Amino acid sequence: MAVQISPSILSADFARLADEVAAVPNADWLHVDVMDNHFVPNLTLGLPIVEALLKAAALPIDCHLMITDPDRWAPAYAEVGAGSVTIHAEASSAPVRTLREIRSLGARAGLALNPATAVEPYDDLIGEIDMLLLMTVEPGFGGQKFLDMVLPKIRRARGLIERHGGEVWLQVDGGVSADTIERCAEAGADVFVAGSAVYGADDREAAVASLRSLAEGAA
Numbered sequence: 262m263a264v265q266i267s268p269s270i271l272s273a274d275f276a277r278l279a280d281e282v283a284a285v286p287n288a289d290w291l292h293v294d295v296m297d298n299h300f301v302p303n304l305t306l307g308l309p310i311v312e313a314l315l316k317a318a319a320l321p322i323d324c325h326l327m328i329t330d331p332d333r334w335a336p337a338y339a340e341v342g343a344g345s346v347t348i349h350a351e352a353s354s355a356p357v358r359t360l361r362e363i364r365s366l367g368a369r370a371g372l373a374l375n376p377a378t379a380v381e382p383y384d385d386l387i388g389e390i391d392m393l394l395l396m397t398v399e400p401g402f403g404g405q406k407f408l409d410m411v412l413p414k415i416r417r418a419r420g421l422i423e424r425h426g427g428e429v430w431l432q433v434d435g436g437v438s439a440d441t442i443e444r445c446a447e448a449g450a451d452v453f454v455a456g457s458a459v460y461g462a463d464d465r466e467a468a469v470a471s472l473r474s475l476a477e478g479a480a
């Protein structure tokens with residue numbers, strides 16, 4: 262279970278995106294939060310900016326779609342070259358079809374669950390995904406406080422993934438920082454999204470390195 266760090270550009274300076282993505286060369290992924298003002302009460306960016314980022318960024322892009330009707334919109338993100346495309350279970354009416362389509366277009370397929378969504382009903386979907394994303398804040402905004410109540414679900418999700426062979430990555434997103442990352446790693450997460458903890462730091466590269474070493478120490 263290798264630790265991976267995926268800085269979220271939600272907390273970056275949107276007027277200087279190319280410089281901001283270049284500031285984290287030691288990360289594994291670049292986490293891009295697509296929000297539509299419907300599924301969540303915030304509007305960020307969409308396909309044209311993801312396409313521009315794909316040209317500007319050396320890192321693979323991890324697209325987190327917080328949008329209504331991901332069944333309609335998600336495949337396009339895979340088609341333009343995102344390395345990973347994650348849809349919300351709460352928003353999808355045909356997750357099996359959409360996840361298979363994402364995979365068939367060459368991207369990793371992710372399924373995200375809000376803090377109040379139980380993981381057990383998705384046991385049978387584990388074979389259809391490459392990554393399970395557990396939200397550790399309510400989706401919509403960066404800089405929120407980590408929800409400790411999700412820790413038992415991280416543990417249960419890790420058990421479920423292991424029963425399916427252990428190949429699926431377990432990502433946590435929201436309030437992940439030097440104060441909380443060890444708890445997540447101990448519980449079984451292996452991919453860590455961090456927005457404000459990376460882009461709020463003066464030295465972004467050092468913030469990524471320190472999060473990685475804390476997670477590795479606790480895993």
Ligand SMILES: O=C(CO)[C@H](O)[C@H](O)COP(=O)(O)O
Pocket residue numbers: 269271272292294325327398399400401402403404405434435436437454455456457458
């Ligand atoms: O999906 C998200 C919010 O919905 C973001 O990825 C997440 O909140 C990152 O920001 P921070 O690390 O500051 O909490």
Ligand SMILES: [Fe+2]
Pocket residue numbers: 269292293294325434454
């Ligand atoms: Fe996210």
